[in-house]
Amino acid sequence: MRLTSGLLRKWIFCAALLAALVGNAATDGVWAGTVDTAAFDEAINLLVKGDFSEKARAVDHLARCGDERAEPILAALLAGDLYYSKIHRHLVVAQENGNGDYAIRNALDNERLEPVKKRKLKKIGINNNLRSALKNALARIRLTHPDAAVRLKAINKMLGTFPPDADGFIKGLLETESDPDVRNGLKSALALTVLQAKDDAGDAAKLSALEQLDGNLHPAVRNALSRLVAGDADTAVRARAAMMLKRIEGRIAFYGFFETFFFGLSLGSVLVLAAIGLAITFGVIGVINMAHGELIMLGAYTTYVLQQMMPGSIGTALLLSVPAAFVVAGVAGIVIERTIIRFLYGRPLETLLATFGLSLILQQAVRSIFSPLNRSVATPAWMSGAIQFNPVLALTTNRVVIFVFALLVFAGLSLLLKKSAIGLQVRAVSQNRAMARAMGVPAARVDALTFGLGSGIAGIAGVALSQLTNVGPNLGQAYIVDSFMVVVFGGVGNLWGTLLGGLTLGVTNKFLEPWTGAVLAKILILVFIILFIQKRPQGLFPQKGRAAG
């Protein structure tokens, strides 16, 4: 039973896929621009009533019908915004409007309608198969989109998926295309169809196709080349393909190096962010702050709460959480300092004990208030996805943002400590409390502010981390050991050390990882730190001079 059902499904799957891609390349009505309204109506009907396989057919119809209403409908379907309104009895595009209702408009004529309750709508569900069919269908429709950038994206998406007999269609597109980049894409697509055509195409055609594809990093090109190298009859073609493949691989290796470096920097910036607050509470004031991780956690939860409060505007909420988390964690820090730490100056090791107790309390408090489960913090659109440089190099936006953010936090902090009177007072108090007071420095206030500052920065780190990892009661513990490691590696009391230390560890880790795997890389990093400290017992940037020893 299972076997047959599996076969059946497989067949349906393949059929849908093929249908979307090639099935109707021959019906050149589509390409010619004729509009088939009947097909459109029938497809709409199928979308509403049909099961997944029928929906797949509907998608295919829509893609082919040439009706310009098809594209927005398909896009809405892909985004999950397409609903059937039980009141209006037709398809609508709906979006939650923030107060629980859904703002809707008619999917067919774009007319705005009164907002309705969710219950009055029925979502048009899709599954994976349908989703990929949709994406392909959209890409194909968008090959004729008025915007050149959209067309370029579409052709890149479709590169390598054209069957050999689609060449007529591509040529047709080429005739009307004026944008050079899109033209290039189309030519590459055409070249690929030539290469795929086994021996039907002549060697000369293949060679000129190879010419066209030279330097193209798209995976489809690489795969086509590997196939040629492995199996083509003609030695000239094989040699040429092998050469191109080697060059491509060289370039991929180069970009891979660059990518790894970026990964390292990005990991490093996370370490720096997590550690930099500690560099103050621990490095400057000398409090072995085991609750540092929990202050980070507070920042992350602040982000969560703000997003809950402003469900409509996730991005704004995230931006607002930066100051909010600073305030929340900072105030928490000040309270901690005033109620606990201030009794412990001059006894740095005892701070370890008290703050450890505190971390237990904070963790359990979060468990009691927010439940032990992770909370979901959304990523705003401007922070998701990647910045695509070429087909093999893309830097994820959130990482780039966080890297820049870490640098900004660092710059702001070091400016504050180096250039402001308060920074000077902070350092004076940390070096000789009694004498600083005798110089008129209000040590108690400075202590509270410094601890608050370190804690606030930890809170800010929490905002950043909420974009990368889970927001839960254990968030803090995951970073506390690493943070101490970074601060000590960089040299206690030196912000630059923390920055460079964090980045160094991040980059080293990422370069080790491909060789050794993630676990061993981490172990090696730790061993490296231990050995490094033997060589430089005061970290990367030791405190200089007589007094330091």
Add this chain to the structure above:
Amino acid sequence: MTAIEKFREFWPRDQVFDFLIPDTPPDLDLTHGIILYLEGITVSFGGFKAVNDLNLYIGDGELRCIIGPNGAGKTTIMDIITGKTRPDSGSAWFGQQINLLKMNEPEIARAGIGRKFQKPTVFESHTVHDNLELAMVGNKQVWPTLTARLNTAQQDRIEAVLTTIGLKEKIRARAGSLSHGQKQWLEIGMLLMQRPKLLLVDEPVAGMTQQETERTAELLVSLAGTHSVVVVEHDMDFVRSIARKVTVLHQGSVLAEGRMDEVQNNPAVIEVYLGEAQCSA
């Protein structure tokens, strides 16, 4: 660079395998009557030459005073002799046989050089008695220290030193609770317990009253002859009262050397160090 050299570089040069170090340093060889040779010593800190091509010889049993303006490099010299600071160049020999530059602090101490710091440093959480006991001469390796017990002779010695430094009734007090002057005395006491051949005393009378100063002077003078003593001090009365030979340092090298009265009237010394009032006094 050969592999071995590289390997050496990785290893701190001031470290030797423990088992290679003989337990007792070679005997102090004083055949030339000179206990300490410093030759061509230069130390610089980030471009600033704190000690500059300095030559200094201390005779056996001599009491030598070193004076000089603040920052002349006096403390730095003591740091070099005791192994705390490594000079950039030059040589330092203790007697004919012992190369100080190849030894670390405890080895130098065991070889017979004792030191009192400019800022009094004692073991604050120990009693006065324990401070003296710890400083006492003897086998200072781990096992002997573990099994060591005070015998009566040693106990008497501690008593004697306590009397000398006038802290008898503070014998059970924590060293941390002593006043500044008392700590100075305690540190001198620790130095006495160590029975070094060469004593380096950095500003021993800072924070002492006149009379205490005088007593210190007596003590140091009585030590001379059997020990060699190097004293750094800014209190000219004190220096005058003990000095036989005085070395004046300036900007890291010797400016003048000689008997106190010679030095006192040396115009260069007056100019950089003594000032008019002192020489008239």
Add this chain to the structure above:
Amino acid sequence: MTAFPKILQNDRAGTVLIAVLLLAGVLVPLLNLSTGEASPLHVSTYTMTLLGKYLCYALLAIAVDMAWGYLGILSLGHGAFFALGGYAMGMYLMRQIGTRGVYGHPILPDFMVFLNWKALPWFWHGFNWFGFALLMVILVPGALACIFGWLAFRSRVTGVYLSIMTQALTYALMLAFFRNEMGFGGNNGLTDFKDILGFSLQSDFTRAGLFVASALALAAGYLACRYITGSRLGRLCTAIRDQEDRARFIGYRVEDAKLWIFTFSAILAGIAGALYVPQVGIINPTEFAPLASIEIVIWVAVGGRATLYGAVIGALMINYAKSVLTAAFPDAWLFGLGALFVLVTIFLPDGVAGLLKQTRFFGKRVPS
């Protein structure tokens, strides 16, 4: 025997402690084995095992107190030595399983069979002998501490740098032991022990024996530590803790003293681990977790540093509190424990031992 009273001469709390330990070492097994469950005097096996576990923790706490309280080395990695001792014992216990494992393999432990190991890795050889295992219990943590200490002390790594390095050490070991390729059972560690020296681990008799062994080990450990702290070496340790440089300038090779005491402390921790494993029945890499090591330090701090008996009190107290609270207030006990830590630090700067010292009975006579 005559040395005993001398060692404990000025240490009333210690005397009481040793007396209690010896008494418990006799009474608890007696009451467990000879009385029936219905008897009001009966000590259940659960309680006895629990007490045995606490005693191991207490020994571990003493080890940390030696390094931290007296020598000033705040080791955030003592859990590593404890765990290594435990693993050495665990390996012996694993080898004792023989063919009784689920796959019935005569040599390979179960986890090796199902991960397709073909032969016993070299470092597992010899562990079928108890004597060899005991040797390793001492040698492995000792050697690790010795190497680590030798490197660190001679480069003069001190203070927080040293603390964080010990943390890095235990963290690295934790990650390494988590790896299944290491051949120590990965995350699951070593479990399902059957017997020790031919005695079944499930029998009350064996458990009683282990309890007695723990009590004796703790007593011996305490006396050894007290002997050291009472000696001039002990005073040297505190001197090094406070003024390392001064100690150098009066001729002590500070590195050596540190290395000896640190290694000694690691060995104590290893022994504690070896006694711990058969009683709790499992050893797993989480024992290497940095937080676990921090907890040990906290026992010592709560009990009172540099007193030894404070460490014992701290370890017993906190673990007892944990056992009780996790059952009585499963949802809120962390608040209690956390608050305890905070309050002790603020109000009892010298820990519970400080409180004891203020009483007439224990006060004054304890050597500084």
Add this chain to the structure above:
Amino acid sequence: LLAGTGFAKETIKVGVLHSLSGTMAISETTLKDTMLMLIDEQNKKGGLLGKTLEPVVVDPASNWPLFAEKARELIEKEKVAAVFGCWTSVSRKSVLPVFEELNSLLFYPVQYEGEESSKNVFYTGAAPNQQAIPAVDYLMNNVGVKRWVLAGTDYVYPRTTNKILEAYLKSKGVAAADIMINYTPFGHSDWQSIVSEIKKFGTAGKKTAVVSTINGDANVPFYKELGNQGVTAESIPVVAFSVGEEELSGIDTKPLVGHLAAWNYFMSVDTEINDTFIDNWLAFIKNDKRVTNDPMEAHFIGFNMWVKAVEKAGTTDPTAVQEAIIGITVPNLSGGYSAMMPNHHITKPVLIGEIQDDGQFEIVWRTKGLVVGDAWSDYLQGSKDLISDWRAPLACGNYNVKTGKCSGQQ
């Protein structure tokens, strides 16, 4: 006298051994609450054997030795009739000798690596053949996957599962070059390189899928990185065995839509019994945002089986219950019945779901019938000859059919 004896006789204690603090609290707290709800409901129905059930909750704090200690406390001190608990394998391994020594019962509700069978433990979660193998079948047959990434956290469950899967895939003709295996440490949070590697692995022109046995907290950053690097469900689907509704409730699911999970139960299962269960749960926990998940269902099944077995045996005596429970059948939440097999594993359906943007799963596939949990995998060298059958006369958890011996039995 009356009150004294009466009171003591009226209750049956049930132990609940789930971490409420530490790293595992995230998953286990819910199970504790589930047990409280089930016991509460049973009491409302009149208790068991005329007595009230009394839950005894302890917190082993994600600390493995503490699990053993607490298990002993529950059995020896509290005298509980049965214990429901544990999540991680190591916690189960840690308590196992205690249960065997004191002859008590443990119901273990989480999917696990198999390779174990104990007289005293009832495995109500999935064995690898009840989760991993059907999921791979689905990907292979219905999605057409040709290239496989087996990504897991470095511990026993993923190791074993991947070993089984690797053997299985190879037996289906997948070349070694088309399988990539990757392990990461617990709580791994920086997935950049690995996701990028997966991406590269997936551009070879063959349909690629990731089979994830990544555990716990590490999933969130993993999925976030997948989303950001543009690994979508249509390009490279990820099928996970440890990600359920509860885990999803802590993730922003938008970028994950379409990725898969294989379980024996989904909250979105459309049956009446499930609706009631969800209603009861939401009412009990007083929060209508909470979700249900597979281990909760396992506890539901396990608890009901235990209740039925006690009723059948007429006593809570562990030995009697052990005998009585084999063959007991109770309704599961996905519309069928689950039975306790002689190997102490249960029969379950296997469902595959696609993640939706509301954090629920859309069920896309399910086994036609029920799958019997295998204690010993057929795809592992050491264990393919072993069977487990706790009925007399065999009464053995690891009987070797080749040698005819039951190892480990004294």
Add this chain to the structure above:
Amino acid sequence: MLRVEKLNQYYGESHTLWDVDIDVPQGECTCLMGRNGVGKTTLLGCVMGLLPVRSGCIRLEDTDITHLPADRRARLGVGYVPQGRQIFPLLTVEENLCIGLSTGREKLKRIPDLIFELFPVLDEMRGRLGGDLSGGQQQQLAIGRALVLQPTLLILDEPTEGIQPNIVQEIGEIIRRLCAEMGMTVLLVEQKLHFTRLVADRFTILDRGRVVASERIERLDEEMVQQYLTV
């Protein structure tokens, strides 16, 4: 200017200062004397607010400052040069000096030139870490640092300790100048008799925590020295 009345101070259980009364008149230099360990530093600590007092009263001009924290006292115009210098070792010389800028009575923008005039070394060593300076240089820095506060009352605890003779002399002159020209009040602890005689207007002798003499400096005679300052 400064009045201390019936001051009692304890270190734990040990009674260090017994009913101490001192009067420091405006614009004069008062020198506190006594053997080692009699409590001079302790008394200054109490005046500065660094040590808690058990009973008694401290008055600055007309304000009761007994219970004010040290930093408030500093801002009221008390400058302190402690025994043992207590430089901030990891701040540069310049930073050591700058601390007083924002906390002093008058908010200054930059370090007054006077200080570099008095102690040219400090100008030379501006960028060096305080902890790297030699003992004497540090002492000069400590005095300079207190002067940045523009104090009305300057407290000096053995300011000549470890300073080369010609600078000692200069410091004496400086103190005189501060008193005479700027009307600053100075409370000084000093052991060196001739220096004391040079700069002080009045002296107070402490013995085992009690005030045993308090007179104008001219009245300091050999007998007193014998009785209270000799061991």
